[in-house]
Amino acid sequence: DTEVTQTPKHLVMGMTNKKSLKCEQHMGHRAMYWYKQKAKKPPELMFVYSYEKLSINESVPSRFSPECPNSSLLNLHLHALQPEDSALYLCASSQVQTGGRVGYTFGSGTRLTVV
Amino acid sequence: DAKTTQPNSMESNEEEPVHLPCNHSTISGTDYIHWYRQLPSQGPEYVIHGLTSNVNNRMASLAIAEDRKSSTLILHRATLRDAAVYYCILRADGGSQGNLIFGKGTKLSVKP
Numbered sequence: 001d002t003e004v005t006q007t008p009k010h011l012v013m014g015m016t017n018k019k020s021l022k023c024e025q026h027m028g029h030r031a032m033y034w035y036k037q038k039a040k041k042p043p044e045l046m047f048v049y050s051y052e053k054l055s056i057n058e059s060v061p062s063r064f065s066p067e068c069p070n071s072s073l074l075n076l077h078l079h080a081l082q083p084e085d086s087a088l089y090l091c092a093s094s095q096v097q098t099g100g101r102v103g104y105t106f107g108s109g110t111r112l113t114v115v
Numbered sequence: 116d117a118k119t120t121q122p123n124s125m126e127s128n129e130e131e132p133v134h135l136p137c138n139h140s141t142i143s144g145t146d147y148i149h150w151y152r153q154l155p156s157q158g159p160e161y162v163i164h165g166l167t168s169n170v171n172n173r174m175a176s177l178a179i180a181e182d183r184k185s186s187t188l189i190l191h192r193a194t195l196r197d198a199a200v201y202y203c204i205l206r207a208d209g210g211s212q213g214n215l216i217f218g219k220g221t222k223l224s225v226k227p
Contacts, residue, residue, distance in 0.1 A: 004158075033215075042202065042217035043159065056214065090158050092215070100147025100166075100206030104215050106158035 001026040006091050006107035014115055015081060021110045023074040023091030032074040033104070034066060035090040043090055049074060050096060081114045088112075119203045124222045127193045135188040135221055137203030142183050145208040149215070150177065150188045152199040159202065159217075162188065198225045 004025045013019045023032065031050050035043040048056035049068045057066075063085075065077040074091055088111050092104040120138040127133040139148065150162040163170055163177045165186075170177040176189040190197055202220040207213045 042200075042219060045214060045216060048214060092158075100145075100149065100164065100208050100213055103149065103161035103164060104151075104159075106160065108156075108158050 002105065004091055004093055004105050004107035006089075006110050008110060009108065010111050010113075012113045012115060013078065013081065015083070017081075018077070018079045020078065021076040021089055021091075021112075023076075023093075023107060024072055025093045025105070026072055027093065027105065028071075029093035029105070030071055030096040031094045032068060033092040033094075034074070034076055035092065037088040037090060037109070039087075047076075078112075081112075083114050086113045119205060119218055121201075121203050121218065121221045123219065124224070126224045126226060127190075127197075129195060129225055129227050130192050133190040133193045133197070133223065133225075135190075135201050135203075135223065136185065137187070138185045139203070139205055140184045142205055143207070146205040147208065148177065148179060148183075148186050149204045149206050150175070151202045151204065151215075151217075152197075153202070153220075154196075154199045162201070164206075193223075193225045195225050195227065198223055 007022045033048050034046040037043040045058050046060045047066045052068045063080050067075040088109045090109045092106045094104045095102045147166050149164040151159040153159045163175050165177045178187045200220040200222050202217050
């Protein structure tokens with residue numbers, strides 16, 4: 001299995017809702033990442049997990065709450081989002097951070113619309 | 116952070132080679148040069164990476180200048196499926212500088 005699977009593919013939520021995005025990989029990768037991508041912009045790094053521990057939070061608002069319950073699964077919990085949070089949320093994984101020697105595998109993303 | 120400079124857009128004809136340039140004049144000795152591409156409505160896809168020597172794989176070739184201040188991604192025979200945004204990214208060999216940070220990239224259009 002060489003894929004990163006993200007669910008759901010599309011999500012529409014109200015500003016008072018709580019929802020979760022899910023990301024799963026079975027490649028044995030121990031580093032996992034969340035990115036946010038606005039329309040016609042490059043992806044922006046949000047969070048980095050290494051060995052199931054949060055290692056980087058790129059000053060992301062607390063309404064985004066990541067969770068890594070095991071080495072194959074990464075969640076992003078959403079609460080009280082704003083319309084400007086509407087974007088494509090991408091999950092990626094890689095071998096544990098050995099820097100530039102390895103590549104990342106990305107999922108196809110969850111397209112989130114906040115109404 | 117070491118940064119890269121790429122043209123905003125390029126055009127190619129189908130079945131012709133494409134050379135996508137990237138300048139990285141402030142590259143450090145341990146920075147790897149990575150290329151990713153993102154097709155419309157999909158997540159980014161790893162293409163190739165290298166450190167000093169030219170690299171080939173089934174998708175593309177990476178030509179790295181001798182002084183490492185620039186590199187070129189070569190698609191040997193463009194197809195319509197190669198129309199995408201191509202990102203050239205420098206990654207340090209470890210630490211937070213080893214994370215994948217995207218710049219603006221080059222939007223490649225392929226004409227039939």
